[in-house]
Amino acid sequence: EDKVVQSPLSLVVHEGDTVTLNCSYEVTNFRSLLWYKQEKKAPTFLFMLTSSGIEKKSGRLSSILDKKELFSILNITATQTGDSAVYLCAVSSDYKLSFGAGTTVTVRA
């Protein structure tokens, strides 16, 4: 059975801090790893990673994948209160997504 584990489960930071979220996985037929941000409704897409060692960036967010060690990290720099959300890691295998439990990030002003 595919397994996706995220850590930490939750964290609280202050505005301006840097946050690092972890995602490790064990899946058969790995295709890609995706990060989503979920606020009150459905997840919104952040990144899709398929190759090891290539960092993807979008503003203050960045992510990288290590296919040898089977993990990914998501970094958020200079955090803002609007970054408060649940961040979900999902792994795609055979066109299905398996989600981790998510990391709840709370950014305090």
Add this chain to the structure above:
Amino acid sequence: GAVVSQHPSWVICKSGTSVKIECRSLDFQATTMFWYRQFPKQSLMLMATSNEGSKATYEQGVEKDKFLINHASLTLSTLTVTSAHPEDSSFYICSAEGPTNPYEQYFGPGTRLTVT
């Protein structure tokens, strides 16, 4: 681009009744859509994969007779919760395979179902 809508956004129904939830890809065609449910403070659990023109593929433990899925066109999939019970109360989210990359899924806004 790649917008997915769901209707209704929330619904309250009585125990024993059936509820239909629609999922539409608005600006692209989606051969494959997915249905998830999410309980409070938990992650998304895949219920079934919906393929246009064929039967849905259900995940282990999901009752196909209770959760009826129909994918009649390339832009519409429906999930019908039959004979709903309070334990079916949950957040139901659909997604569609991206138009350019099948490994990328775009999510609808979700439907909050409450069964009383």
